[in-house]
Amino acid sequence: MPLALLALAIGAFGIGTTEFVIMGVLPQVAGDFGVTIPTAGWLVTGYALGVVFGAPLLTVLGTKVSRKKMLLFLMGLFIVGSLLSAVAPSFGVMLIGRIVASLAHGAFFGIGSVVAAGLVAPERNASAISLMFMGLTVANVVGVPLGTYIGQAAGWRVTFTLVAALGVVGFLGVARLVPETGRPETSGVRTEFAAFRNVQVWLAMAMTVLGYGGVFAAVTYITPMMTEVAGYSEGAVTWLLVLFGIGMFLGNLLGGRFADRALMPMLFVALGALSLTLLTFTATAHDKVLAAITLTLIGALGFATVPPLQKWVLDQAKQAPTLASAANIGAFNLGNALAAWLGGVVIASGLGFTAPNWVGALLSGTALLLALLAAFLDRRTRAAASIRAEAAAGSADGAVDGAADGAAVGQVRADAPPVPAGLR
Structure with a gap:
């Protein structure tokens, strides 16, 4: 499989970690900002809604640039959102950071799926897509438990700082390994x-x-x-x-x-x-x-x-x-x-x-x-x-046969002996 899939998987790992790790450190976040657990739950809900609305919005806005440039922009957006969450002075600012990071989520996986499928032969499309999504699944095995442990031991701000660092690695991987394909010919909002x-x-x-x-x-x-x-x-x-x-x-x-x-x-x-x-x-x-x-x-x-x-x-x-x-x-x-x-x-x-x-x-x-x-x-x-x-093929064959029959009749007429004048 192409190394570009590894870069996409790394980006998926970072995004998957930031999506789910908040559940493990939610009590610490709520305590630091002095809000209730249900209020802190908006950090989960806000992220989900950001993905729902951000996916089509950013994809439409990105139809005028190449898919690689759009992936780089999305990883940059993810890094900014994660850092904003890490240094947020208030709950409202952290919620904004979560939403900014979530805007990159849907479009990254959506565009990344198209890029991944284009890197391999058609009969291996699903395997390529699954390798990119492997980063998301590994995040649930390694990233989320580790991020939760770090958040409980050293503070949730450290967790989100490390998530932003993962975003930087993903950005560099996309920049170095994903090929530049140019803007798709069929691209356009309509x-x-x-x-x-x-x-x-x-x-x-x-x-x-x-x-x-x-x-x-x-x-x-x-x-x-x-x-x-x-x-x-x-x-x-x-x-x-x-x-x-x-x-x-x-x-x-x-x-x-x-x-x-x-x-x-x-x-x-x-x-x-x-x-x-x-x-x-x-x-x-x-x-x-x-x-x-x-x-x-x-x-x-x-x-x-x-x-x-x-x-x-x-x-x-x-x-x-x-x-x-x-x-x-x-x-x-x-x-x-x-x-x-x-x-x-x-x-x-x-x-x-x-x-x-x-x-x-x-x-x-x-x-x-x-x-x-x-x-x-x-x-x-x-x-x-x-x-x-089949109907179109039959019509075409009939037309060819008709033309051939017409040509044959014309040839017969051309080869026939002249009719005597008295018999005309």
């Missing part, structure tokens, strides 16, 4: 928005919202579920999240590899198994060992859907994939916000801490139905295109 006329693009984003939303319905409330239901101590939750991150890492690699061979079947299997696993989590959450195994499986199956969904969007928006790809990244965060809200609703209604698993199973099951619909529509479109192609 051309990029034209991709959304394809219903398959909307179906893919809906699958993203619901499929990965199913994961976050459970994971958002994993701490009370593991401590109150499974019986783990609060200190063990960090290591449980490491298991979840390991599952994400493995699922991402397997999802990319098998999506290159059979994209939609891979998606069917991942979404179907994810829905069933979330359903069984309501029972396995009562046992420590089974809960840990199930959580790992949820991470693996959830992230196994990411490379195929991202590749499906790129395939359906071939003429102008950048905006559609970035919007699909925003859909992940929209799904996270929706699932977290629904999970909170069922807990507040008195259904217990395992109730979000039912919500997650329902969301993922609905995503599977949409995947089946997308495959059906794609098959019907291909069949119709094949019929039109």
Whole structure:
């Protein structure tokens, strides 16, 4: 694989770390600024909303420059946001820093997916995308636990300073290793928005919202579920999240590899198994060992859907994939916000801490139905295109045969002997 994918993965590692590490240091941040935990939670919500809105906005603004220059700009934006969070004198300033950093998130992964796919042969697109996203999964295994430990030991400001340093490494990697491809010929605001006329693009984003939303319905409330239901101590939750991150890492690699061979079947299997696993989590959450195994499986199956969904969007928006790809990244965060809200609703209604698993199973099951619909529509479109192609080929052959027959008749007439005058 090209070294440029390593540079993209490093950038993804930094972005993934800053997105999730805030959850581990939230009490320290709230204490330093003198705000409540729910108020500090806006640092999570604000980041998610920044990704949702920033992804399409910055992608549209970047249609006039090359993808490499846009990636460099986004990494620079991420560095500025992380440093602003690290030195913030007030909660409001830190929230602004979080939002600035989040604006780079969706567009980086969206544009990065297009760049990654363009670095390899078409039959290896999903694998290349999964290697870039590997940085995000490794962030959950290494970056987030390490950042949380550093934040608790040396202060959360040190954590965000180190995250900014990761951004610098990613910036230098992109500058040195990612090739300059020039501005795409099809680039332009109108051309990029034209991709959304394809219903398959909307179906893919809906699958993203619901499929990965199913994961976050459970994971958002994993701490009370593991401590109150499974019986783990609060200190063990960090290591449980490491298991979840390991599952994400493995699922991402397997999802990319098998999506290159059979994209939609891979998606069917991942979404179907994810829905069933979330359903069984309501029972396995009562046992420590089974809960840990199930959580790992949820991470693996959830992230196994990411490379195929991202590749499906790129395939359906071939003429102008950048905006559609970035919007699909925003859909992940929209799904996270929706699932977290629904999970909170069922807990507040008195259904217990395992109730979000039912919500997650329902969301993922609905995503599977949409995947089946997308495959059906794609098959019907291909069949119709094949019929039109055969009809066009038949018309062309008929025209050729007609021309040949006409030429033959003309030749017969030309070769015939002259008719005597008396018989005319």
